[in-house]
Structure formats: structure tokens, C-alpha cells
Amino acid sequence: MASMGDASGPMPAIQDMRAPRVCYHLKNLSIAVNRYGARGVVALCDVFRRGVAPTLHLLNVSWTPIGDNGAAALATTLAMGKPSRSLDVWGCDVGADGAMALAAALPAAGQRCHVNAPFNRMGLAGQAALLEALEAKHGPQLGHGFAVLQVTLLPWSTPLVRALGRGFRRVFESGRMRV
Numbered sequence: 001m002a003s004m005g006d007a008s009g010p011m012p013a014i015q016d017m018r019a020p021r022v023c024y025h026l027k028n029l030s031i032a033v034n035r036y037g038a039r040g041v042v043a044l045c046d047v048f049r050r051g052v053a054p055t056l057h058l059l060n061v062s063w064t065p066i067g068d069n070g071a072a073a074l075a076t077t078l079a080m081g082k083p084s085r086s087l088d089v090w091g092c093d094v095g096a097d098g099a100m101a102l103a104a105a106l107p108a109a110g111q112r113c114h115v116n117a118p119f120n121r122m123g124l125a126g127q128a129a130l131l132e133a134l135e136a137k138h139g140p141q142l143g144h145g146f147a148v149l150q151v152t153l154l155p156w157s158t159p160l161v162r163a164l165g166r167g168f169r170r171v172f173e174s175g176r177m178r179v
Contacts, residue, residue, distance in 0.1 A: 026053045030060040032088070038070035045073040048082045059083040062090035071098025075105035084110035091119040099126025099148075103133035114138070118149035 071094045099122035134144040
């Protein structure tokens with residue numbers, strides 16, 4: 001029987017405790033409309049980097065105020081191929097830096113991976129970078145325009161979209177909305 005000091009290595013029980021837990025059945029994860037913020041998304045991305053969800057296809061963090069820091073964490077995870085098909089960051093307060101980080105990570109993502117980031121504050125520079133990355137990966141498509149749609153004309157300004165997201169979150173959390 002092996003012990004901690006044997007040349008054969010640690011006991012099998014200890015090896016099992018060191019192995020990461022893996023969720024092979026986790027394909028779609030939606031943590032949309034919550035208050036995790038950038039810190040929560042960074043923690044979630046750290047879990048994905050450890051290989052916990054090897055078959056993750058879709059990650060939805062829409063209407064969660066993650067900002068550029070959360071988008072940068074998602075970009076590093078995206079470059080590792082997680083999620084493999086779709087990352088949704090609708091109304092997440094992502095600026096130009098976050099959009100550029102996502103655009104830079106998209107070529108390394110899964111072959112069919114799309115990033116949907118409408119209703120953020122990414123501006124023209126972020127829109128152009130993300131649109132260029134989407135078109136380089138998948139060719140020109142009308143859907144790419146919607147993926148980076150930024151409504152900045154009154155009454156659909158960025159502060160109004162943020163307020164709508166906060167209001168929607170309260171209704172969703174109260175249980176009054178049935179999906």
C-alpha cells in the first residue's frame with residue numbers, strides 16, 4: 001500500500017481529491033440578469049480555465065454589469081475555446097477596451113463561436129474591432145451588425161438601456177415574470 005513517503009507517489013484517494021471536478025453535461029450556462037459584476041465573472045472564468053466545463057457551448061452573462069474587466073476575463077476564457085459556440089454580453093456596460101479584448105480573442109475561439117454584444121458603451125472603435133473580428137471568422141453577415149448594435153439615439157441612450165436592465169433584473173428576481 002502506498003503512503004505519502006513511498007516512491008510510488010501519493011495514495012489514490014489523495015490523487016482523487018486533487019483532480020478538478022468536471023461537469024461534462026454542462027452545455028449552456030446563463031447567469032444573465034444578476035449582480036455578480038466583474039468580480040463574479042472573473043471568478044467564473046477562473047473555474048472555466050481549470051477545465052471544469054469542457055463541453056460548454058453557450059455562456060450568457062447579458063444584463064450583468066461586468067464592464068471592461070469582466071469582458072477581459074471573458075476574452076481570456078474565449079481564447080481557450082470556452083464557450084465554443086456563443087458568448088452573449090448584451091447590455092453589460094462593456095466599453096471599447098473590453099470589446100477590443102473580445103475581438104482579439106475571437107480568432108482563437110471555437111470555429112463556430114459568435115460574440116453577441118449589443119447595447120453596450122463600446123463606441124465606434126469597439127464596434128469596428130468586434131465587427132471586423134466576426135467578419136474575419138465567419139464572413140460578412142447581416143447578423144454581425146446586430147451583434148454589435150449600439151442604440152445611442154434618444155430615447156435609447158446608454159444610461160436608459162442601463163436603467164432598463166436594472167428594472168428588468170428587479171422584475172426577473174421578484175418572480176413576477178414567467179419565462
